[in-house]
Amino acid sequence: MNMMEKTFLIMIFFIYFYGNTFSQSKVMIKGEELKYVVYYGFIKLGEVKMKITGANTEGSNVIYSAWSEMKSYKGIPFVNLNSVFETEMVFDGKDLYSRRFKATEYKDDAVINIEYKFHYDSNYVYVLKKRNGKIERDEKINFNQNVKFQDGLSLFYKARINSFSSADFLIPVFMNEAETSVNYYFSSMREEISTSITEDIRCVRCNGIANFEGVFGLSGEFGGWFSDDEARVPLKALVNVILGNVTLELDSFRRTGWTGK
Numbered sequence: 001m002n003m004m005e006k007t008f009l010i011m012i013f014f015i016y017f018y019g020n021t022f023s024q025s026k027v028m029i030k031g032e033e034l035k036y037v038v039y040y041g042f043i044k045l046g047e048v049k050m051k052i053t054g055a056n057t058e059g060s061n062v063i064y065s066a067w068s069e070m071k072s073y074k075g076i077p078f079v080n081l082n083s084v085f086e087t088e089m090v091f092d093g094k095d096l097y098s099r100r101f102k103a104t105e106y107k108d109d110a111v112i113n114i115e116y117k118f119h120y121d122s123n124y125v126y127v128l129k130k131r132n133g134k135i136e137r138d139e140k141i142n143f144n145q146n147v148k149f150q151d152g153l154s155l156f157y158k159a160r161i162n163s164f165s166s167a168d169f170l171i172p173v174f175m176n177e178a179e180t181s182v183n184y185y186f187s188s189m190r191e192e193i194s195t196s197i198t199e200d201i202r203c204v205r206c207n208g209i210a211n212f213e214g215v216f217g218l219s220g221e222f223g224g225w226f227s228d229d230e231a232r233v234p235l236k237a238l239v240n241v242i243l244g245n246v247t248l249e250l251d252s253f254r255r256t257g258w259t260g261k
Helices: 003-019 154-162
Strands: 033-040 043-058 061-072 082-091 096-106 111-119 124-131 134-142 168-175 178-193 201-210 219-227 234-241 244-254
Touching: 043 244, 061 154, 082 154, 096 154, 154 168, 154 178, 154 219, 154 234, 178 219, 201 234
Parallel strands: none
Antiparallel strands: 033 043, 033 244, 043 061, 061 082, 082 096, 096 111, 111 124, 124 134, 168 178, 178 201, 201 219, 219 234, 234 244
16 A cells, blocks of 8 residues: 555545544533433333523633423322422533532422532632521532532533543532532443434443432432434433432433434
8 A cells, every 4th residue: 555545544534533523512502401201110200301591602611501300200109309400501612510500409398499609710619508598508618729510410411521532530529518529431332222202322321420419319320321423412321319220211302403313
């Protein structure tokens, strides 16, 4: 093979490679709505709804806002979940991190409100927690310089951004008014899965460990499957909660240009 032939093959390789590489910037689309049904075996426990509510440019960054509602179905024994989450995230073209988080949890005897405001220039997070309108915590919590945190909702979108790499990730998380983390990695091998609304769709698989206790006791090992396209839509997840292993499966969606095929 002469030099011209080698050069030609290299050119073909790069055209093919870059023509089939997806951009992180296409993951976050304003107006995207995803709804998941939570299963314990064949029993439907509840729903998780997620929506990207805003996308605004500030300098060289894009500020995304998102909303999520987690609610159990009525009549399910030992399960009573009704929570709403909101996040503001900064995307600098490569990385995504939280700058503000709000949570409202509706319990039988109380309404709990939590708010985090991350001040990265001053290395602290402002925490405000109320129960039935009465302040329980109002303080600044310092953290190390150059750390960028995820909150309980931004984690979902951070994983989608990171799914373009097969590297191992250790992600700083601020949850339960304390610093913690999550570990995960994405397999370089592709899989095909089916859900109630998709059939034999090519996916990127994620495996990880949550080093914290989240909503409904979520902790420990988890797995997830993301669509192998520029949207990186999460299709299915296996997580550990108080009851044991549960499955979240995409039940409906609204996203411009994505068909779920």
